[in-house]
Amino acid sequence: MNINIIGGGPAGLYFAILTKQSNPAYEITVYERNGPHDTFGWGVVFSGKTLANLREADAPSHRRITDAFAAWDNVDVVHRDQKISIHGNSFSGIARLQLLKILQERCSELGVTLHFKREIGNVAKLAGSSDLLIGADGVNSMVREKFKNHFEPTLNVRPNKYVWYGTNQLFHGLTLTFRQNQAGVFAAHSYKFNQTTSTFIVECDPKTWTKAGFENMNEAATRAYLGEVFADDLNGHPLLSNNSKWINFLNVKNAHWSHDNLVLLGDALHTAHFSIGSGTKLALEDAIALKQCFDETKDARSALTQFEKVRKPVIEEYQAAAQESCLWFENARQCMHLDPLELAYEIMTRSGKVDEESLRRRDPAFMHAVNEERAKRKAR
Numbered sequence: 362m363n364i365n366i367i368g369g370g371p372a373g374l375y376f377a378i379l380t381k382q383s384n385p386a387y388e389i390t391v392y393e394r395n396g397p398h399d400t401f402g403w404g405v406v407f408s409g410k411t412l413a414n415l416r417e418a419d420a421p422s423h424r425r426i427t428d429a430f431a432a433w434d435n436v437d438v439v440h441r442d443q444k445i446s447i448h449g450n451s452f453s454g455i456a457r458l459q460l461l462k463i464l465q466e467r468c469s470e471l472g473v474t475l476h477f478k479r480e481i482g483n484v485a486k487l488a489g490s491s492d493l494l495i496g497a498d499g500v501n502s503m504v505r506e507k508f509k510n511h512f513e514p515t516l517n518v519r520p521n522k523y524v525w526y527g528t529n530q531l532f533h534g535l536t537l538t539f540r541q542n543q544a545g546v547f548a549a550h551s552y553k554f555n556q557t558t559s560t561f562i563v564e565c566d567p568k569t570w571t572k573a574g575f576e577n578m579n580e581a582a583t584r585a586y587l588g589e590v591f592a593d594d595l596n597g598h599p600l601l602s603n604n605s606k607w608i609n610f611l612n613v614k615n616a617h618w619s620h621d622n623l624v625l626l627g628d629a630l631h632t633a634h635f636s637i638g639s640g641t642k643l644a645l646e647d648a649i650a651l652k653q654c655f656d657e658t659k660d661a662r663s664a665l666t667q668f669e670k671v672r673k674p675v676i677e678e679y680q681a682a683a684q685e686s687c688l689w690f691e692n693a694r695q696c697m698h699l700d701p702l703e704l705a706y707e708i709m710t711r712s713g714k715v716d717e718e719s720l721r722r723r724d725p726a727f728m729h730a731v732n733e734e735r736a737k738r739k740a741r
């Protein structure tokens with residue numbers, strides 16, 4: 362079988378690994394437009410459950426990923442200079458570049474052909490010479506665009522602006538920090554992903570963005586401004602840029618997931634707002650699901666039909682939770698009157714996936730403090 366993959370991100374590389382590992386005779390080629398060491402962004406996070414799935418799917422890459430991890434169990438919410446920690450949430454962070462290196466190395470070991478600096482323009486031609494063609498070319502997928510009449514994508518640009526920085530200030534937990542100034546409300550999503558660096562994503566609503574004057578600010582001035590907004594949190598460390606620019610989150614859905622021998626995977630197929638930290642997890646788990654469908658069916662067409670059937674409901678559930686979370690951050694300014702404990706509770710339950718009972722199981726002391734605060738407020 363001849364499999365071609367457009368895009369050497371987590372989805373494409375991991376599908377190549379899983380398929381080559383159990384079918385060494387298959388010819389599998391990944392085409393990536395960037396070089397092996399180029400990437401955007403800083404670190405990505407995984408939950409404990411994702412790691413168990415990765416271990417089962419491919420033990421060597423799982424071991425290398427977990428060796429490189431920074432792990433933690435707390436979500437910290439910072440509001441009005443007070444930090445509330447909620448424990449019992451198992452997360453790990455890894456540099457995106459390191460994750461890609463591990464996956465690239467594993468591909469090479471197994472005999473997957475990797476072509477870097479090879480941008481594919483003619484999808485139809487490559488599809489014609491493939492038994493299976495995977496469009497794993499990310500959120501702005503050219504494959505999806507070229508075959509949009511078949512995939513029928515829905516692309517929804519969200520109003521908030523966000524920018525993805527790094528910093529050498531270490532945030533030992535998934536830290537959500539809220540700061541206000543005369544322009545409005547800023548939220549930072551930060552977490553440590555190795556011994557020296559944290560991801561630091563800043564998000565704000567369009568009103569705040571306009572009032573702060575970012576439209577006419579260059580990259581250095583923007584970083585300086587946001588460094589000032591989060592000065593108390595960054596502890597003197599500057600924000601680090603990796604070609605970091607303001608963007609709007611793009612929500613991607615597709616009515617159909619495959620067309621003939623062509624299938625979309627990862628961000629090309631679906632996105633889930635970064636505030637639930639699931640993009641890379643979903644990309645890797647897509648690869649696991651698609652590989653399983655090939656194991657269970659006899660030909661490519663049935664495998665692709667099966668993939669959409671079993672995976673779509675899972676993705677829809679994540680996207681629904683991610684949408685709630687995204688909306689919460691878009692309306693964060695309405696919650697700034699809450700005291701830090703109540704805000705932390707609102708944040709933990711925002712996606713509808715966590716309720717009071719599960720919070721009590723995760724961190725009884727936190728729920729106890731929330732209820733005490735509520736009782737005091739009632740008494741007042």
Ligand SMILES: Cc1cc2nc3c(=O)[nH]c(=O)nc-3n(C[C@H](O)[C@H](O)[C@H](O)COP(=O)(O)OP(=O)(O)OC[C@H]3O[C@@H](n4cnc5c(N)ncnc54)[C@H](O)[C@@H]3O)c2cc1C
Nearest residue numbers: 368370371372394406480481498499627628640641642644
């Ligand atoms: C601000 C922000 C924060 C995030 N935080 C997290 C997080 O904490 N945890 C998490 O799990 N996820 C996070 N994500 C999401 C995560 O980065 C993506 O979901 C994940 O990388 C998707 O993997 P992928 O392989 O589908 O796509 P990508 O990683 O985007 O890979 C696609 C690849 O295709 C290549 N390509 C594109 N077009 C072509 C072409 N024509 N020819 C050849 N190659 C091509 C690209 O160069 C790219 O390397 C975040 C995203 C953002 C924007």
